[in-house]
Amino acid sequence: MNDPDLLALAGALAQRASGIILEIRARGFETLAKSDLSPVTEADHAAEAAILEGLRGNTTIPVIAEEEIAAGLTTAPGECFWLVDPLDGTREFAAGRDNFTVNIGLVRGGRAVLGAVALPAFRQLYLGRVGFGATRTDADGTRPIAVRTAPAEGLTVLASRHYAGDPALRAYLGAQRIATLGNIGSAAKFVRVAEGAADLYPRLGRTMEWDTAAPQAVVEAAGGTVTLFDGSPLTYGKPGWENPHFVCRGHLFARVTS
Structure with missing residues (x-):
């Protein structure tokens, strides 16, 4: 798979994980504490399982994922590897707030080269490939995005x-x-x-x-x-x-x- 294909895969899996997270939020869940006392929920584990299945089933690139690491499952990264946070902002999610994300990034040579970030509660998906631009997809479709110049007012x-x-x-x-x-x-x-x-x-x-x-x-x-x-x-x-x-x-x- 080339980089556009890998980015499309990451985006599709971030969307799939978003649906799983929203389904679990709708029916309710229990919040537990990991060994470092950070929170974890069923949604973290279910979303990660779906992402890992998709990445490992479609690529041979090693995957480093938060909940696997927390469980003591270590994967050697190599020169190119995926980094996955299936539910970033678990505190936000557990508190009923909306600013939580799904993060799937690809690293090559120590640098992040492409990534998908979904905001499930907002139905938003952000895709970026360094050197080739970034997009946002929501109910209104897909459009390019760019940073702004800081305004004079602050x-x-x-x-x-x-x-x-x-x-x-x-x-x-x-x-x-x-x-x-x-x-x-x-x-x-x-x-x-x-x-x-x-x-x-x-x-x-x-x-x-x-x-x-x-x-x-x-x-x-x-x-x-x-x-x-x-x-x-x-x-x-x-x-x-x-x-x-x-x-x-x-x-x-x-x-x-x-």
């Missing part, structure tokens, strides 16, 4: 709900002119930057590689950047799969200061 900043009120965020933002600061969960923050609804998403808390590979590909395909705070790339295949702090940006050609 930045729209998104941050994690889990870290709302973090003083480190205020310190990072410093004297920049902020029009809006919102807190939501999951990779939804990335895609809002990718489609030009927000300008900046600084991440100062813990994330794992399966949280970020797919949405990073969408943002970069849409013309934005996802880097470490020193400007170096956010890369993949790190020991333990944990990311350092990073920042996701649209077009920020200069600091917008007050």
Whole structure:
């Protein structure tokens, strides 16, 4: 399969997982705690099973998936591998909120090269292939998306709900002119930057590689950047799969200061 085929497969599986998640939400579910005390539900496991079946049944590319890793099932990544988060934002999902996502990303040579991010509750699917553009599909059809240039009136900043009120965020933002600061969960923050609804998403808390590979590909395909705070790339295949702090940006050609 070539990269357009792989992206189409990822998108179809993200949509399939979205349907499973919404069915489980409609009938009710129990929320449990994993060994690291993060929440997990039946929807996480069922969505991951459907994605893994589709990826492994149609490609020979190794798959690294969140719930398999949590269960102690380790797959050697290789030079090219999938990273899967079947339900990113389980806290949002368990609390009855809508900002949860399905993330399926492909890594090659340590970089995220393509990804599918679905927002089941919004019936939205974002696809991105770095260097070839990004799209959003919803009830109105499919259209290309792109990041925006930060407006003169100030930045729209998104941050994690889990870290709302973090003083480190205020310190990072410093004297920049902020029009809006919102807190939501999951990779939804990335895609809002990718489609030009927000300008900046600084991440100062813990994330794992399966949280970020797919949405990073969408943002970069849409013309934005996802880097470490020193400007170096956010890369993949790190020991333990944990990311350092990073920042996701649209077009920020200069600091917008007050």
